[in-house]
Amino acid sequence: MPLEVTLARHASKADAVYLEQVTDNHLISWYRELDLLPGGLETMVPADSTLQETVARSVRESDLTAASAPPPQCTPSQGDPMNLVLMSDPQVAAIPVRECGESLVDVRDHDVRVDTRKRDPVGAFAHVREGVLTRLKHARSLLPAGTDLLFIEGYRPLALQQRYFTEYRDELAAVHPDWTPEQLHQAASRYVSPPEIAPHSAGAAVDVTLVDQDGHELDLGTRVNASPEESDGACFTHAPNLSDQARHRRTLLLDAMEGAGFTNYGTEFWHFSVADRYDALMRQEPHARYGPIELP
Numbered sequence: 001m002p003l004e005v006t007l008a009r010h011a012s013k014a015d016a017v018y019l020e021q022v023t024d025n026h027l028i029s030w031y032r033e034l035d036l037l038p039g040g041l042e043t044m045v046p047a048d049s050t051l052q053e054t055v056a057r058s059v060r061e062s063d064l065t066a067a068s069a070p071p072p073q074c075t076p077s078q079g080d081p082m083n084l085v086l087m088s089d090p091q092v093a094a095i096p097v098r099e100c101g102e103s104l105v106d107v108r109d110h111d112v113r114v115d116t117r118k119r120d121p122v123g124a125f126a127h128v129r130e131g132v133l134t135r136l137k138h139a140r141s142l143l144p145a146g147t148d149l150l151f152i153e154g155y156r157p158l159a160l161q162q163r164y165f166t167e168y169r170d171e172l173a174a175v176h177p178d179w180t181p182e183q184l185h186q187a188a189s190r191y192v193s194p195p196e197i198a199p200h201s202a203g204a205a206v207d208v209t210l211v212d213q214d215g216h217e218l219d220l221g222t223r224v225n226a227s228p229e230e231s232d233g234a235c236f237t238h239a240p241n242l243s244d245q246a247r248h249r250r251t252l253l254l255d256a257m258e259g260a261g262f263t264n265y266g267t268e269f270w271h272f273s274v275a276d277r278y279d280a281l282m283r284q285e286p287h288a289r290y291g292p293i294e295l296p
Contacts, residue, residue, distance in 0.1 A: 002047065003031050005259050008138060012261040012274070048251060051238050084266045087278060088189035093197050095277040097291035102129045104203050104295060107151055112136065113211060118153040124295050128154040129203040131289075135274055136206060139260035143210075143252060150217060152207040152224055152270065156200035158292060165192045168227070175229075190267040191227050191235075197277050204276035204290040207268075210253055220253070221246035224270045237269040 007024055036042040043061060045054055085091065104127040108114050112133075118125045128136070132154070140149050156164075169188040173179065179187070185194070199205035207225070210218045221242040222231040233239050237250060250269050257264065262272035263279040273279050275289040 002259075003028070003033075004142065006031065008135075008259050008261050012135070047255065050247075085281070086186060086189045086267070087193040087197060087265070088186045092277050092281055093194075095280045095285075096287045097277065098287045098289060099291045100275075100289040102131055102203075102290070104128065104155055104293065105130050105133055107133055107136070107154065110137070112140075112151050113148055113215065114151045115217075118207075122295065124155050124157055125153045126151070126155075127203060127295060128206060129275075129290055129293075132204060132206065132274055135260040135262060136208075139256045139262065142256040142259045146213045147218075147252060148211050148213070148215075149208050149253075149256075150211045150215075152209065153200070154206050155203045155293075155295060156198065157295065158195055158198070158201045161193065161198045161201045162195040165195055168192045193278075198292075199273035199276040199278055199290075201292050202276050202288075202290040203293050204279070204288075205271060205273035206262075207270045208253070208257070208272065209270050210249055218249055219246060220249050220269060228267065235268055237264055237266045 006027055010022070010024070010027055011019075013019060034044060036044065045057065049057070106123065106126050107128060108123070108126050110133060114126055136149070136151070143149065165188055168191055169184050172184055172187050176184070176187075188194075193199060195201065209220060209224050212218060221239065222234040226235045228235055231239075232241065234241055237254065242250070253269070254264060257272045262274050263282045265271040265273070265278065277288045280286075280288040
């Protein structure tokens with residue numbers, strides 16, 4: 001794990017007293033690059049190793065036999081490039097929320113490149129929690145020169161989230177009349193989060209992509225907000241049907257956002273969140289800090 005990732009994860013801790021006692025200077029003095037256990041017990045997985053490459057290497061170097069793959073969670077997940085935890089998973093809803101009370105702030109007031117495709121009359125789309133904005137700024141600093149983030153959408157009112165989810169679920173029902181309500185709910189959650197746990201409605205999520213130094217949006221394999229059906233699965237972060245250039249750019253985006261403390265939703269390369277229920281589950285945190293919130 002690079003030092004900058006270590007520092008970013010440390011900064012995301014909620015315990016203010018701990019952060020005062022253990023500073024960045026402490027971590028820098030303790031950090032040892034490539035600090036592996038002796039005797040060949042550990043090996044280094046490079047940062048640019050894809051998930052598939054890392055799994056194959058782990059199997060090969062540990063002499064594990066290839067086990068049969070687990071069955072898909074349901075028929076609608078067929079074609080997913082990996083066995084992802086979806087937003088509809090009961091584990092996500094089971095995470096309790098201890099609301100921290102951070103306010104929503106407008107990213108347009110803080111020198112962030114903002115796209116207007118999701119704008120609304122009151123500008124709700126451009127709002128995020130204060131801590132999310134801080135991490136967004138950090139993520140920008142981790143990108144290589146000549147590349148920048150393009151902010152597309154942040155906060156989404158609960159009523160709008162409900163409309164998006166219902167419309168997509170109904171589209172799936174029309175195409176797959178044999179699917180059960182449970183299958184439709186799960187399949188819809190690949191693309192739109194169920195309203196009751198939606199990170200966007202907590203002000204905890206951002207949809208972002210990359211632009212060049214002139215503000216021109218870069219090709220990351222498919223358009224932002226493309227559904228699995230429209231993109232033939234290319235919307236999945238680690239989709240196999242990508243060009244080398246698109247995969248490289250996604251790696252840049254993923255490394256910057258994860259380095260700043262965000263968690264990606266693997267069905268959407270553009271969606272990242274922090275301190276919501278999904279992020280808490282992925283990080284094995286006991287609770288989320290951001291719950292549903294209303295725009296003032």
